[in-house]
Amino acid sequence: MLHADQERIAAEVPVAMPEPGVRERPATRGPGLLMLALGLVLVIVGVVAVFAGLAAESGVSVLAGVVAVVAGVVLGFGLVAVSPGEARVLQFLGRYTGTLRPAGLHWVNPLATKRKISTRIRNHETAVMKVNDADGNPIEIAAVVVWQVADTAQACFEVDSFITFVETQTETAVRHIATSYPYDSHGEEGLSLRENADEITGRLSAEIAARVQAAGVTVVESRLTHLAYAPEIAQAMLQRQQANAVVAARQRIVEGAVGMVDLALQRLDEQGVVELDEERKAAMISNLLVVLCGDRATQPVVNAGSLYH
Numbered sequence: 001m002l003h004a005d006q007e008r009i010a011a012e013v014p015v016a017m018p019e020p021g022v023r024e025r026p027a028t029r030g031p032g033l034l035m036l037a038l039g040l041v042l043v044i045v046g047v048v049a050v051f052a053g054l055a056a057e058s059g060v061s062v063l064a065g066v067v068a069v070v071a072g073v074v075l076g077f078g079l080v081a082v083s084p085g086e087a088r089v090l091q092f093l094g095r096y097t098g099t100l101r102p103a104g105l106h107w108v109n110p111l112a113t114k115r116k117i118s119t120r121i122r123n124h125e126t127a128v129m130k131v132n133d134a135d136g137n138p139i140e141i142a143a144v145v146v147w148q149v150a151d152t153a154q155a156c157f158e159v160d161s162f163i164t165f166v167e168t169q170t171e172t173a174v175r176h177i178a179t180s181y182p183y184d185s186h187g188e189e190g191l192s193l194r195e196n197a198d199e200i201t202g203r204l205s206a207e208i209a210a211r212v213q214a215a216g217v218t219v220v221e222s223r224l225t226h227l228a229y230a231p232e233i234a235q236a237m238l239q240r241q242q243a244n245a246v247v248a249a250r251q252r253i254v255e256g257a258v259g260m261v262d263l264a265l266q267r268l269d270e271q272g273v274v275e276l277d278e279e280r281k282a283a284m285i286s287n288l289l290v291v292l293c294g295d296r297a298t299q300p301v302v303n304a305g306s307l308y309h
Contacts, residue, residue, distance in 0.1 A: 017214040024153040024216070027090045027098025032105030035075055042072030078110035085120040087152045099152045117152045121220060126171050128226050131178045133193065138230035141178045141193075145170050145208055146220040154216025162215040169211035170222075177204050183229065193227055200224070261288045 046068030053061030080088055080100060088100040092112040100106055101119070108114070125144040133139050147166055149155050155162040177200065178193065185192040191199055201223055209219040265281065 017211065020151075020154045020158050020214060020216070022096055022153045022157050024099050024151045027088075027100050027108060029100060030078075030107040032079055032081075032107050035107035036079055036105065039072040039075035039079075042068045042075065046070075046072060074110050075107075078107045078112075080106050080108055080114055082106065085118060087117045087119050087149075089115040089117055089152050089156050091115070096153055096157065115156060117149060117155060119149050119152070121146060121148045124167055124170055125225060126167075126174055129171065129175060129178075130230055131175050133178060133183045134180060135182045137183055138232065139178065139183050139193075140226060140228050140230055141174060141224065142226035143170070143174045143204065143222055143224050145205075145222040147208075147212065147217050148220060149216060150218040151216030154214065159215045162217060165215045166212050166217055170208055173204060173207040173211055176207065183227075193224075197224065257289055261285050264288065 046065040049061050049065030049068060051065075053059065053063075053065060082088055082100050082103050082105075084103045086103075090097045090100065090108055090112045092109055097109070097112060099117075100108070100114075123144060123146055126142050128140050128142045130138055130140055145166075149162070159165040181191050181193050181196075181200065183193050185195055193200055204224070205219050205222040208222055212219065265285075
């Protein structure tokens with residue numbers, strides 16, 4: 001389900017990378033232990049033949065021994081040990097011939113070049129960057145992306161350095177996401193960086209995946225690790241947030257106070273405790289609202305006369 005969402009979001013990302021010219025394929029390989037044993041046998045037999053030829057003054061025996069030693073050494077150049085979480089990209093005369101992924105000892109073309117590529121899961125955390133959000137407010141943002149090499153051929157031949165490529169494209173995607181959404185929606189409809197973290201990180205993962213796909217890299221996950229207003233406007237934005245919180249709190253208090261006054265008047269009327277005319281009701285409502293909505297303790301005033309004196 002997560003990959004389906006990433007593919008859907010990636011289709012909306014305006015990133016057009018070129019199609020890869022080469023893709024990974026398995027390399028032709030032989031049994032490494034068998035070729036190791038054969039190479040050792042050739043070297044040992046060759047050394048024995050050389051010494052025997054020198055002792056017998058036989059040029060043919062010496063030549064055969066040298067050929068056997070050289071053949072054993074050449075076979076040894078074709079041995080490749082692959083560790084778990086690694087792969088070897090093979091090239092012969094400048095042409096890509098395949099990739100070794102299975103762990104163990106293998107034998108390949110001795111003349112082929114062998115480049116080691118790590119296929120382990122990696123982390124990259126961007127530095128804290130200062131950008132402007134969709135409203136033009138300067139903010140600080142940083143993210144971490146978890147990625148892995150999926151196609152070793154693309155990682156080697158499609159870009160100069162796939163590690164640098166991933167780092168640069170990650171920072172580009174973070175900047176693009178930060179400038180596409182406001183930091184806070186302020187009660188308006190639409191996504192915001194602070195209030196819609198799951199949706200924003202999903203779009204960030206999709207955009208990074210679309211940007212690094214050309215390098216044969218797959219994105220496992222990405223998350224925002226730092227999100228804040230820039231220091232020069234942080235205090236002003238904090239005051240704005242505090243004002244919004246105070247207004248919201250006072251609104252809740254007033255709504256509750258009106259409900260309590262209405263309930264009090266209904267109970268007095270139902271139980272017949274006292275009969276109040278419109279003027280007395282207005283005075284009672286005013287007093288109750290002052291008591292319930294005041295932000296400090298009220299001081300009672302005792303009226304020694306009547307309501308009208």
